[in-house]
Amino acid sequence: MADTLTKLAYQALQGGKSLMGVAHKEVSTKLMELVAPAGAPKTRPIPMQMLKDLQASQSALLEVDWQEAEQGLYPTGLLFDGPWLDWATRYPLVWLDMPSTWARRSDRNVRDLPQEVQSENYPDYYLQNFHHQTDGYLSDHSASLYDLQVEILFNGTADPMRRRVIRPLIEGLRAFQGRPASQLRVLDVATGTGRMLRQLRAALPQAQLVGLDLSAAYLRQANRWLSQLPSELPQLVQGNAEELPFASGSMQAVTCVFLFHELPGEARQAVLNECFRVLEPGGTLVLADSVQLADSPQFEAAMDNFRRIFHEPYYRDYISDAIDDRLEQAGFSGIRASSHLMTRVWSATKR
Numbered sequence: 165m166a167d168t169l170t171k172l173a174y175q176a177l178q179g180g181k182s183l184m185g186v187a188h189k190e191v192s193t194k195l196m197e198l199v200a201p202a203g204a205p206k207t208r209p210i211p212m213q214m215l216k217d218l219q220a221s222q223s224a225l226l227e228v229d230w231q232e233a234e235q236g237l238y239p240t241g242l243l244f245d246g247p248w249l250d251w252a253t254r255y256p257l258v259w260l261d262m263p264s265t266w267a268r269r270s271d272r273n274v275r276d277l278p279q280e281v282q283s284e285n286y287p288d289y290y291l292q293n294f295h296h297q298t299d300g301y302l303s304d305h306s307a308s309l310y311d312l313q314v315e316i317l318f319n320g321t322a323d324p325m326r327r328r329v330i331r332p333l334i335e336g337l338r339a340f341q342g343r344p345a346s347q348l349r350v351l352d353v354a355t356g357t358g359r360m361l362r363q364l365r366a367a368l369p370q371a372q373l374v375g376l377d378l379s380a381a382y383l384r385q386a387n388r389w390l391s392q393l394p395s396e397l398p399q400l401v402q403g404n405a406e407e408l409p410f411a412s413g414s415m416q417a418v419t420c421v422f423l424f425h426e427l428p429g430e431a432r433q434a435v436l437n438e439c440f441r442v443l444e445p446g447g448t449l450v451l452a453d454s455v456q457l458a459d460s461p462q463f464e465a466a467m468d469n470f471r472r473i474f475h476e477p478y479y480r481d482y483i484s485d486a487i488d489d490r491l492e493q494a495g496f497s498g499i500r501a502s503s504h505l506m507t508r509v510w511s512a513t514k515r
């Protein structure tokens with residue numbers, strides 16, 4: 165009985181988030197067409213069949229999310245986790261930020277970054293306003309809005325999609341059975357504001373967690389969110405995923421979520437090579453990013469609209485990139501993949 169009520173509460177929460185996400189996007193698109201027509205992206209209409217497929221895929225995702233919590237892969241409480249009060253108070257800022265986003269889109273200005281940014285510290289591909297967002301990834305303002313913006317973009321399914329990393333990760337860590345959980349090191353590459361680390365902490369309460377990102381501002385935000393947890397704070401490190409500042413063989417698992425579609429092809433390969441290097445033999449990489457044309461051709465129009473609406477300069481290349489081949493080239497084997505709504509999850513082992 166309690167389980168049924170909890171499941172219903174979870175479905176109601178997700179239903180509410182979905183409605184809010186759809187309503188937000190409808191209203192903001194209409195407003196942009198009215199106020200800033202030059203910046204309004206020319207999107208393709210979504211066919212009715214695709215809407216049905218998306219809905220079915222979303223229900224399947226939420227069902228797996230529920231089932232895996234029931235199986236004990238992570239606590240059921242995680243399904244309800246979110247900085248709700250913070251998001252509610254920050255929501256008006258998302259609206260206030262919109263005019264400057266529209267202006268950048270109209271002017272095709274994708275290098276509008278804070279003046280104090282020292283560009284020599286970052287790869288050139290990074291110095292852009294991904295999603296046309298104010299300050300790119302390079303300010304506290306951007307970091308404070310990022311999670312809420314992602315929540316809206318995915319109609320509240322960002323965390324359910326991130327959690328699809330947990331099962332292959334736990335299965336991969338079985339290679340180190342017998343080792344105390346506190347001696348397992350798991351690195352989250354491009355951790356951003358730490359939402360994935362939050363999910364990992366709930367699933368692996370004793371493991372040593374490390375998060376790496378290029379953005380000091382996003383790591384500060386991650387620090388704020390993660391310090392609210394009663395468990396040990398993950399180690400947060402600023403660095404480039406193409407040159408991981410960790411010793412070879414020092415990690416038992418590596419995760420990387422929603423990074424690859426924002427990298428040029430060579431950088432994707434460099435990151436995979438580095439993930440391979442830092443893993444101990446037997447270790448597992450779990451990678452999650454957008455679905456691709458080969459595995460989800462039915463969502464082609466949604467993928468195309470995504471790159472039309474947001475500044476995502478490497479997305480078109482990413483959706484036809486052969487990630488399996490890249491994993492093999494880096495040295496990985498035992499490659500497996502599955503799709504969950506708009507996210508593809510790969511797992512691979514370092515033999």
Ligand SMILES: C[S@@+](CC[C@H](N)C(=O)[O-])C[C@H]1O[C@@H](n2cnc3c(N)ncnc32)[C@H](O)[C@@H]1O
Nearest residue numbers: 301354355356377378379382403404405421422
């Ligand atoms: C779309 S966000 C994903 C963040 C997070 N993983 C999540 O699930 O929300 C991409 C992140 O990748 C980081 N990033 C981009 N290029 C990077 C690089 N070469 N090295 C490290 N981090 C990078 C950005 O700073 C940003 O935080």
